[in-house]
Amino acid sequence: MRKIEQEFLNLLKQQAAYQEATMLTYWDMRTKIPNNGVEQRSEVVGFLSEKQHQIETSDQMKYFIDELKDTTEDGVIQKAVEECEENYERNRKIPIAEYKDYVMLQSKSEAIWQEAREKDxxxxxxxxxxxxxxxxxxxxxxxxxxxxxxxxxxxxxxxxxxxxxxxxxxxxxxxxxxxxxxxxxxxxxxxxxxxxxxHFPKNDQEAFTIDVLNEMGYDFSSGRLDETIHPFAIALNMNDVRITTRYDENDFRMAVFGTIHEGGHALxxxxxxxxxxxxxxxxxxxxxxxxxxxxxxxxxxxxxxxxxxxxxxxxxxxxxxxxxxxxxxxxxxxxxxxxxxxxxxxxxxxxxxxxxxxxxxxxxxxxxxxxxxxxxxxxxxxxxxxxxxxxxxxxxxxxxxxxxxxxxxxxxxxxxxxxxxxxxxxxxxxxxxxxxxxxxxxxxxxxxxxxxxxxxxxxxxxxxxxxxxxxxxxxxxxxxxxxxxxxxxxxxxxxx
Amino acid sequence: MRKIEQEFLNLLKQQAAYQEATMLTYWDMRTKIPNNGVEQRSEVVGFLSEKQHQIETSDQMKYFIDELKDTTEDGVIQKAVEECEENYERNRKIPIAEYKDYVMLQSKSEAIWQEAREKDxxxxxxxxxxxxxxxxxxxxxxxxxxxxxxxxxxxxxxxxxxxxxxxxxxxxxxxxxxxxxxxxxxxxxxxxxxxxxxHFPKNDQEAFTIDVLNEMGYDFSSGRLDETIHPFAIALNMNDVRITTRYDENDFRMAVFGTIHEGGHALxxxxxxxxxxxxxxxxxxxxxxxxxxxxxxxxxxxxxxxxxxxxxxxxxxxxxxxxxxxxxxxxxxxxxxxxxxxxxxxxxxxxxxxxxxxxxxxxxxxxxxxxxxxxxxxxxxxxxxxxxxxxxxxxxxxxxxxxxxxxxxxxxxxxxxxxxxxxxxxxxxxxxxxxxxxxxxxxxxxxxxxxxxxxxxxxxxxxxxxxxxxxxxxxxxxxxxxxxxxxxxxxxxxxx
Missing domain, CATH: 1.10.1370.30 (Neurolysin; domain 3)
Known part of the structure; x- marks a missing residue:
């Protein structure tokens, strides 16, 4: 591998580190965070996303794209360059001030939507x-x-x-x-x-779904199962892919089919x-x-x-x-x-x-x-x-x-x-x-x-x-x- | 507040964001992470720490220290500048290459120590x-x-x-x-x-210690209690201060006194x-x-x-x-x-x-x-x-x-x-x-x-x-x- 390719991969690793930290904060916000921690945490997520965005749209990134695009002979690097180029082009097309305003609007809108929904x-x-x-x-x-x-x-x-x-x-x-x-x-x-x-006790629903996840081949040494209101799957990296579920003791379908669904994402x-x-x-x-x-x-x-x-x-x-x-x-x-x-x-x-x-x-x-x-x-x-x-x-x-x-x-x-x-x-x-x-x-x-x-x-x-x-x-x-x-x-x- | 003071506080906020992300990754590594996630996560921790270190030793930080040291009239900013100056001076005294080698040696040594301890x-x-x-x-x-x-x-x-x-x-x-x-x-x-x-069932030990934590005034809406092998307290920020404990069903002292100990840190x-x-x-x-x-x-x-x-x-x-x-x-x-x-x-x-x-x-x-x-x-x-x-x-x-x-x-x-x-x-x-x-x-x-x-x-x-x-x-x-x-x-x- 050429030196420039190694340098490019190092930059991608930084991006991946920000990505993993961001995904972990999301996971934590949806599963474990105490109520009072949410406000400050939102700032952390915003900060980490901005940092990742800075790398994606950096001159350094542009340099690697231009240098490697037609010269690399490594198939993975070739595809990674294409992916980075697309992100670079798309992100650079949006004026940075407009992007920041939009991010703020998004987070505000979600709160307003929640209120509007509650109040119908x-x-x-x-x-x-x-x-x-x-x-x-x-x-x-x-x-x-x-x-x-x-x-x-x-x-x-x-x-x-x-x-x-x-x-x-x-x-x-x-x-x-x-x-x-x-x-x-x-x-x-x-x-x-x-x-x-x-009535179908939570623990029994959980035991059954864990059986099925294991049969499907979901690897618990590279993942974990937690409870949330809105079930989801999230990949911190391929060796840490977490899923969540919800138990309704009067309707097992939410947990059983929901967990298998998220398990499919996780696989x-x-x-x-x-x-x-x-x-x-x-x-x-x-x-x-x-x-x-x-x-x-x-x-x-x-x-x-x-x-x-x-x-x-x-x-x-x-x-x-x-x-x-x-x-x-x-x-x-x-x-x-x-x-x-x-x-x-x-x-x-x-x-x-x-x-x-x-x-x-x-x-x-x-x-x-x-x-x-x-x-x-x-x-x-x-x-x-x-x-x-x-x-x-x-x-x-x-x-x-x-x-x-x-x-x-x-x-x-x-x-x-x-x-x-x-x-x-x-x-x-x-x-x-x-x-x-x-x-x-x-x-x-x-x-x-x-x-x-x-x-x-x-x-x-x-x-x-x-x-x-x-x-x-x-x-x-x-x-x-x-x-x-x-x-x-x-x-x-x-x-x- | 003067503009430069606001800018200084903004830089400190970035540092705090890195700190919070790092603390969350530590917490997760000690409580929730699946086995296979540890290796990649160590790199994330290293990366985030390096970023924080870069801010602490940056020219920008030095600029704020020099500008604010003798001019700020804000008591908190004054103390923050002193703290930053001390970190800056101490960190800058260590050549960066030497610091990096040392960080690598530390993480390697912990693994070797573990092996040496196991093998006596x-x-x-x-x-x-x-x-x-x-x-x-x-x-x-x-x-x-x-x-x-x-x-x-x-x-x-x-x-x-x-x-x-x-x-x-x-x-x-x-x-x-x-x-x-x-x-x-x-x-x-x-x-x-x-x-x-x-025999003293875990759930009962837990219920008693949670009672005591509440009486002490540990605020569960700004914290949480989890299980680990090595109990600890960790502050992501003052509104998210987490503690962990260990339950031995044949000796309640570990959980009861250990949790109260960590609760004291958390308070x-x-x-x-x-x-x-x-x-x-x-x-x-x-x-x-x-x-x-x-x-x-x-x-x-x-x-x-x-x-x-x-x-x-x-x-x-x-x-x-x-x-x-x-x-x-x-x-x-x-x-x-x-x-x-x-x-x-x-x-x-x-x-x-x-x-x-x-x-x-x-x-x-x-x-x-x-x-x-x-x-x-x-x-x-x-x-x-x-x-x-x-x-x-x-x-x-x-x-x-x-x-x-x-x-x-x-x-x-x-x-x-x-x-x-x-x-x-x-x-x-x-x-x-x-x-x-x-x-x-x-x-x-x-x-x-x-x-x-x-x-x-x-x-x-x-x-x-x-x-x-x-x-x-x-x-x-x-x-x-x-x-x-x-x-x-x-x-x-x-x-x-």
Whole structure:
């Protein structure tokens, strides 16, 4: 390795050190920090982020990019230079004063959003949201785009995916989901969700989920599990990938499926190639691919019949009072009940993408000045009624439910639906190479995890999301796989 | 406030942000980090410390010191400038390359010490310890001193205290302790420690100690309690001061007295004046004063008869099987058993200072080339025999027991004994102003904590340790108070 390459890697290590310190402070703020510590800690996070940003946009960084871009023969360094160049270009395009004001607006808006949500008062949040939209429109102009201003924002979360792609796949997906939903509503064979009820002690839920995490291959010597109100996964580095969960003693689904979901995110980060350590490539390549990994484990594995064929006995032993007498089939059907609901994060597998489409359409229209912020509550409710047949009685259960916009995250939501489609497409390919149902019903997860590592995890950011999709599945994004999966699964449950 | 003063405070805030991030990483490394995360984390700690060191020794810092030193009219800024100047001068005196090598040697030596201790093989550690001693001798020369090279090292932990002071107070203290120890050994009225035995579930120990922490005034909304192998207190800032403890289900003393000890440290940090926030003055003024606060609560409060007159009933209710039938007096005598032992951190109140004197004498001789590292194991055992009448059968229980030297901490140990003497001297003054026994026996801790805050805590580093001693007690350090306290207490227990 040349001296300049070594120096470049040293600069990246500094960036990684700031990143790790920042991630640790976030983790601590969400899990352990005492109330009175929050205020000062916010300043620490702001300071560390600024330092990291300074490195990303430094002249030194620019020097390394220019010197190494066309000369390095090291594949990892080549990709790291590309990643740094993109960050450098995008960050430098935003005037520093504007960026700082925006960061302050973000943190203020999150607090105001919280208040507005509690008081169910959109007008409190509206002026902040208007400013956030304005900033994002300006940023989109700074960054540039080809056809649609919103593409510049999408790029932050799912590079390579544009509104053109979304406008191709979403309508088709929506049509199929609506058809299925109609059949489900009309079905005479509905699951009985009341069988889920009953007190299930936290410790027993925890013991069961830890069993499953271990089976999945989540490495507790490179991670840990804690409790939080909002479950998440966070990678300090590939050897320290933490997950959190929430226990509801009257509904085990939050903890069981939530932990497996976060475990899926964590497996991605834990299994990135050690060769990428200390570079910005050592993390998941996009929000969508990340979500494909969590949804793969949550939906395609842990909500499957095969999974419970193998796990139901153990599960029953943890909560004998509740489930000892409940037949497996009734249990399986109950955990897969489809029912339009108001809150995205509580939605079932089938209606979930509809929640995403509503947000995507509103965001796209906002950024392109087709609607104004003041129209949002009404439009939200109209669309909920149109897509899901229900209307939120309050804005708290409607337009105010998600934190994303308050944090300035426009362009993020589509990655949830993309991740779901990616997961189905990966699932289809994997199933050609191994009998997933058989493996899962025998509790053999290693071949599945290894496949995901070989095809996806190990690369980190060495490959862009659509590159992974095409390399792995030999075709472009195709929503049919998700539609087929849902049709097969819910056709069987609802008998259509 | 002038613009330059504001700029200076901003620089200090950056330093505080690095400090908080570093403290959080330490806390996490000792409490929560998964095994595989340690290696990368060590680099993060090293990086953050270096950044903080860069600010401390920066030209910008020098500029502020020079500009503000004789011009500021703000008392806090004046003291902060003095503190920064001292750090600047001391840090700049060490060549940067030498400092970096030393930091690397420290972290390597700790690992080697651990191995040497496990294998009970001093020769493994010896070459590292030799280098560490050499560095410290050189640093002492760089920093300068008046009479004794060791004073330059003492200054790091207890500014203002010199070997001259120690050589005045330690012999007197030793003589008194030895006389008492002789009487105790000859006593016919010995406590029966076997009454302490019996299984005491962790949860119950925890509940009792949390009760006591709350009574002491430890603020859980500005702190938290976790479990570790080596208990400690750590201040991220005055609003986030965390403590840890260890539970031994067969010996509650570790958790109960250990937690109260750490609680004493934490009260100090939690009650520093908010006016000092964000400056390097917002922490305890020295290791010795810090230890005076922890030992005050541990020994003078929680090991006192008065404390148990008030708390024994509650305590019994947490462990009825063990203590229901045990009379208070037998319990009190048992928790205060005096018995020479090999390990410092397990020593009783009376023999503890003797462990410190042994270390002080060896360190002083090492730094002044009166003994060599190779002589240490033999000298250690000779002194143990001379001071405590017992000889360690292994080096693991002798010269290899403490981590301090492996971390390069020479000059630290005396602060343990100084803290003990300070605590006794504070106790004596406080007792003139209020009836401590009466308050404690009624469970009224607020007047006690408030006194400590008014006289000590609030000042942070605004006052030097000996300044506090003299301001509070109106006299210089005087070991008689400790001797009198021990004589009264142990005379009563052992009937001499």
């Amino acid at each position: 008062d959109f007008t409190l949040f509206q002026p902040y949201l208007e400013k956030l939209v304005d900033y994002n429109k300006r940023f989109a102009e700074y960054w540039g785009y080809k056809d649609n201003k919103y593409d510049a924002l999408l790029h932050n979360f799912e590079p390579g995916v544009t509104t053109k792609t979304l406008d191709q796949v979403f309508p088709e997906l929506r049509k199929s989901l609506s058809e299925m939903l109609t059949k489900i509503n009309a079905s005479n064979s509905k699951p009985d969700p009341s069988v889920m009820n009953g 991605y980060e834990q299994n990135i190639s050690q060769k990428l350590a200390g570079t910005p490539l050592a993390t998941g390549t996009s929000m969508g691919i990340h979500e494909s990994q969590s949804l793969f484990w949550e939906n395609f594995i842990s909500r499957s019949k095969a999974f419970w064929e193998n796990h139901y006995k153990t599960f029953q032993s943890y909560a004998p009072k509740n489930f000892q007498k409940l037949p497996l089939d009734d249990f399986y059907r109950a955990i897969n009940e489809v029912k339009p609901s108001l809150i995205r994060i509580e939605a079932d597998e089938l209606t979930y993408p509809l929640h995403i489409m509503i947000r995507y359409e509103l965001e796209n229209a906002l950024i392109n000045d087709e609607v104004s912020v003041g129209d949002l509550p009404g439009l939200w409710n109209e669309k909920m009624n149109e897509y899901l047949g229900i209307t939120p009685p309050t804005n708290r259960e409607g337009v105010l439910q998600d934190i994303h916009w308050a944090g300035g995250d426009f362009g993020y939501f589509p990655s949830y639906a993309l991740g779901y489609m990616y997961a189905a497409q990966f699932h289809n390919t994997m199933n050609k190479e191994m009998d997933i149902h058989k493996l899962v019903s025998e509790g053999k997860f290693d071949p599945i995890r290894n496949w995901l590592t070989d095809h996806i995890h190990q690369y980190g950011k060495m490959k862009k999301p659509l590159e992974i999709i095409e390399d792995v599945t030999q075709e472009k994004l195709n929503p049919d796989y998700l539609v087929n999966y849902l049709h097969d699964k819910y056709g069987a449950i609802y008998n259509f | 093989d001093f020769t493994l550690f010896q070459p590292y310890l030799e280098k560490l001693v050499d560095y410290n001798k050189r640093f002492a020369e760089y920093w300068g001193y008046k009479d004794n090279k060791y004073d330059a090292l003492l200054h790091n932990f207890e500014p203002g205290v010199t070997t001259k002071t120690l050589d005045q107070v330690f012999p007197e203290l030793r003589k008194s302790l030895s006389e008492m120890l002789t009487k105790i050994n000859a006593s016919n009225s010995k406590p029966d420690p076997s009454v302490m035995n019996g 100090y940090e939690q009650n520093i004046s908010q006016k000092l926030a964000g400056t390097p003055l917002a922490t305890g003024t020295s290791m010795g004063i810090h230890e005076s606060q922890s030992l005050f609560w541990e020994n003078f409060i929680s090991r006192s008869k008065a404390f148990w007159e008030n708390h024994y009933k509650t305590f019994q209710s947490y462990a009825p099987k063990n203590f229901q039938k045990l009379p208070l007096d037998d319990f009190y005598r048992a928790i205060n058993e005096v018995k020479p032992s090999l390990i410092r951190i397990e020593a009783d109140e009376l023999t503890y200072p003797l462990h410190i004197m042994i270390r002080y004498e060896l360190e002083n001789a090492l730094i002044n080339d009166e003994v060599s590292v190779g002589d240490l194991p033999g000298l250690w055992n000779e002194k143990m025999n001379e001071y405590l009448g017992i000889t360690p059968p292994t080096n693991r229980e002798g010269v290899l027991q403490d981590i301090h030297w492996a971390g390069g901490d020479f000059g630290y140990f005396p602060s343990y004994a100084l803290g003990y003497m300070y605590a006794a001297q504070f106790h004596n003054t406080m007792n003139k102003e209020m009836d401590i026994h009466k308050l404690v026996s009624e469970g009224k801790f607020d007047p006690i904590r408030n006194w400590l805050t008014d006289h000590i805590h609030q000042y942070g580093k605004m006052k030097k340790p000996l300044e506090i001693i003299e301001d509070v007690t109106q006299e210089k350090l005087n070991p008689d108070y400790l001797v009198n306290y021990l004589h009264d207490k142990y005379g009563a227990i052992y009937n001499f």
